[in-house]
Amino acid sequence: MPVHPTDSDTLCGLDAVELAGLVRRRELSAREVVSAHLDRIERVNPALNAIVTLDAEGALAAADRADELTASGAELGPLHGLPIAFKDTHPTRGMRTTHGSPLFADHVPDEDELLVERIQAAGAIRIGKTNVPEFAAGSHTFNPVFGATRNPYDPARSAGGSSGGAAAALAARLTPIADGSDMGGSLRNPASFCNVVGLRTTPGRVPALPTNDLWETLGVAGPMGRTVADVALLLSAMAGPDLRCPQSLETPGAVFRGPLERDLKGLRVAYAPDLGGRVPVDPEVRELVARQVKVFEAAGAHVVEDCPDLDGAEDVFRTLRAQAFRTGLGPLLETSREQLKPSLIWNIEEGLRLTSADLARARTEHSRLHLASVAFFERYDVLIAPVSQVLPFDIDLEYPTVIDGQQQHSYLDWMRSAYLLTVLGAPALSVPAGFTGRGSGGCPPGEHSTDAGLPVGLQIVGPPRAERAVLEIGAAYEAATGHGRRAPSLP
Known part of the structure; x- marks a missing residue:
């Protein structure tokens, strides 16, 4: 269907791959694309609080420069003309980066983080920043600087975190692409909560600078989008080697562009509904994820629990x-x-209590688990499991305290379905797996219920460094289900 430049909602609903193609073919200008998104942000964002810093004037000026580059006939980057709001923990030169903390409420970095630099070099246009928990600690996005981010599918619920602002912005069609980061589920959980796609990458796939620890293996950056193809497009700009980062992988980002074609016939799938009995799972989440097994089997895959x-x-x-x-x-x-918020103090104090013996034990066990993971993926092509153990929860809760009758004693406990898989060092894709039934979700009735149901995500995990294969399998699953096409009902 032809896009009318003045129909901002229709334009903002287009996938990033389609938008980039329209700009590249001069059927739309970068200014039209950016203007449409700025208009939608003005109308929709106040109800969600997904984007917390906005530079409309700077974005429009950058769009005009992008259009001049298009007209010149110069080679265009893969993200040319696409607006993006960067996660508020990623330094952006000349634009404040608060980390959701009063300590950095007015902090304006002098340099871009490497991933910000790469994304803009690929042609994306910076429009602002997306909300995060304080110092990205936790998987529920709220902080004392900007407040909480609301879920576009039910504003009484959490959007997840720490990339909650990014996921909510994508779901609400405020941006076509978003950057995220993930240590214990910070990219995957909000993707699940907001019915979008997010990829936790293999350590080293997206080099990180600046950083206090070049040898960090738990925390990684990754792409987010509304489709798997959009995530692959963004990854193509983020990935690639950098000699300053000793763990960075040599594969150039360009290998992730192009059609993601894969036949699931004969695919060897391991299904872990509760990670081998290690995590409690909300019954509605468990039921929805179990249904996805049939999708793979219908496509000819061999699924084994x-x-x-x-x-x-x-x-x-x-x-x-x-x-x-x-x-x-x-x-x-x-x-x-x-x-500092109490949970952040707790995190730091847990670190201060560590001994050299504690760290040596963890490194040794981490090595063993990595080797066991490689052996596991010699038997299976992918693992599928729930992204999150719970549905999007009441926005006024700090974290879910009970899951399927089991007490959760800290704000980390409810994230085990994501963070236990972090340790494998494998790429993990969160893709939409459908919605709960009418009025379900576990929150109080009345204003906290939803007639439309709540999103649930499926986690597709592959061998270390197998992002391309995971994306191809995710794209085939996405095509067979179409769950991600369901947009939220927003004013």
């Missing part, structure tokens, strides 16, 4: 995560303790 060796993964993750918080944020505990 099985799970990788995750014994010890809990200790490995929590130990190495605590060390990362100690390394990155430890000095703030001494200088600004009163301005």
Whole structure:
């Protein structure tokens, strides 16, 4: 269907791949694309609080420069003309980066983070920043600087986190692409909660600079979008080697562009509905994920209920995560303790309590788990499992305290379905798996219920470094289901 440039909602509903093609063929200008998204942000964002810093004037000026480049006949980047709002933990030169903390409420970096630099070099146009939890700690997006981000499918619910602003912006059609990051599910959980797509990448696939620890393996950056193809397009700009990053992988990002064609016939699939009995799962989530097995079987895949060796993964993750918080944020505990949220203080103090023996044990066990993961994926092409153990929960809760009758004792506990798989060092794709039934979801009735149902995500995990295969399988699953095409009903 032809796009009329003045129909901003229709234009904003187009996939990133389609939008980029229209701009490249001069059927739309970058200014028209950016203007349409700015118009929608003005109308829709106040109800969601997904985008927390906006530079409309700068974005329009950048769009005009992009159109001049198009007219010149110069070679265009794969993201040419696409607007993006960067996660508010990723430094952006000349635009404030708050980390959701009062300590950085007015902080304006002098340099871009490497992924920001790469995405803009590929032609994307920066329009602003997306909301995060304080220092990206936790999978529910709220902070004392900007408040909470609401779920576009039910504004009384959480959008997830820490890339909650990014996921909500995508779902609400405020941006066509978004960058995210993921340590324990910070990219996958919000993708699941907001019915969009997010890819946790293999460590080293997207090099990270600046960083306090070039050898970090838990926290990675990754692309988000409304379709698997859009995620692959963005990954093509983010990925690629950098000699300053010793773990960076040599594969150029361009290999992720192009058609994601894959026949699922004969695919070897391991299905782990509760990660081998290690995690409680909300019954509605479990039921929806179980239905997806039939999708793979109908396409000719061989599905077996099985799970990788995750014994010890809990200790490995929590130990190495605590060390990362100690390394990155430890000095703030001494200088600004009163301005940090309690859960953040807890994270840092967990790191300060670690001994050299604790770290040695975690590294040794992490090595064993990696080798076990490689052996597991010699038997299976992919693992499928729930992304999140719960449905999007009440926005006023800090975290779910009970899952299927089991108490969750800290704000990390409910994220195990994501963070236990983090330890494998494997690419993990969150794709929409459907919606719950009428009025379901576990929140109080009345204003907290939803007639349309709540989104649930499926996690597709592949061998380390197998992003291309995971994307192809995700695209085939997406084509067979179409769950991601269901847009939220917004004013």
